[in-house]
Amino acid sequence: MNAQAVLLSGNRLHLSHGPIDLIIGADGARDTAFRAAFARFETVLTELMTELPLLRQPVDAKPQGKIARRMYRAALPHADGLTTPMICVAGAVAEEVLAAMVDATDLTRAYVNNGGDIALHLTDDATFKVAIAAPDGHSLGTVTISSTDAIRGIATSGQRGRSLSLGIADAVTVLARSAAIADAAATKLGNAVDLPCHPAIKRAPANNLHDDSDLGSTLVVTHVANLAKTDVVQALERGETAANAMRDARLIDGAALFLQGQSRTLGLPEKMKHLQKGPQPCLTS
Template sequence: MNAPEAHWLADGRRLHLHHGPIDLIIEAFGDGTEMRVAYEQAAARFQTILPELVTELPALRQPSALKPRDFADPTARRMEAAVSPLARTFITPMAAVAGSVADEVLAAMLRGRNLQRAYVNNGGDSALHLAPGQSMTLAIAGTGHGFSDRILVRAEDAVRGIATSGWRGRSFSLGIADAVTVLARNGAEADAAATLIANAVDLPGHPAISRRPALALAPDSDLGDRLVTTGVGTLSRQETAKALDSGLAVAEDFRQRGLIEAAALFLNGAVAVSGEIEPTSHCDHSPFLSTDRSTAKDPAHA
């Protein structure tokens, strides 16, 4: 595996950090000196994140329980903390790896720093920082369903993480959602919740849906021999609504339990929303963060 890499993007504002499967875009706003040091801190922390995760990878690929396990690595601890409250059903810490990495790098950026805004975008799963009075515009890219594709997050909101999951992304899904975008308190929690909500958008046994065992596609998958979605054919309007309702029930449960702030579910041109998501116009001039539905779940498959 190549060594960690860091370079500036063409705009000179955003730092690109890359190591193996991890691919981050980070940006800070504020005083020039504070920003410079924040970027240096992020790059320094990034050097060891992947080796630390690989050391604990066998345990991270095992199912979690309601009682969190102990991990030595802080990123692994973030992953376990995010999935344990959701462990009434099958889930491993790998469901929160992308969001947890984003949270860990953001924490390193902010340590001792005074920034107005900052974000770490890990393949669409992102962690946010907003000082009092600040806001950020988030774009839910790739949905194409007529849903307002930009939402506003303000400092007074509880949202500091956003993540997207679905069967079309880079990771496996047990469901058929085109995309499920979740807003939560941090990137790890958004990542884990998006995974399970997307899994729940489903029509078990439907002949138009093709599936294969995860191990047949990736021998080291944490999903084992569970069937993952590889194709979705034609669905009726009623079938689409039924599948979305199944996912919406899970999203509502998570929201009522305080595990997420809101979720938007997309399937076959239809949209279901849990909670309040504030749209914003395209002419909004606040800092802009683009997200997508390519959500990496496993260092081996990001």
């Protein structure tokens, strides 16, 4: 099936092709931006498939495609013999489509949301207010991002997400200077929130769950039973240590980690400190 485009309410554009679904918004020359987004999106899946065998290998050789190079650059700081560029494919796709829009016309602000991995564009006095909501939909707080902030990417990962996870975090949300960087960091932090060998955590080889997983036979989490509060604290502390290291290395600007009713935050406004459940970011204005 070819790439599909549908205009949604609220002056948004929905693009879909195979496993990729984007929601796009723009203020400025919207029609021109949307046409540029679709033109670039039509080539995304074919471009990624061309180098897919390399992208499923641990970070090493530099790929050739524009999106693949974004993935490689964002994954490289996390190279450990296991991590592949696929760790940030969603963020890199969002970033590339947004770049096509910005190159095509002048926009006050714009976003491309790829399943919760969001690339942002802001100029002048423009801002985005990002709402964090629990799985049941109630608000857990907001953070406002302005054009003067370095943040241009937001990503969420975790054991309850759409991808396989090595860790047990319900969710981890990361703010960083690009969507691909945020995506890679969120995945790694989701992995870091963990309790190795804990009897309440079930794991299975990734390729038993998905034949084509780039994780191969690496054990991934399949179930997390209710944990003692002290165990939750221990797991979150492991994630917080990893998040602080990433922040010290200037890989991320902020993060929020969530597990079974407890949370840890760093680099985020005080009004987000009360977050208690796994988040799902969305742009409210």
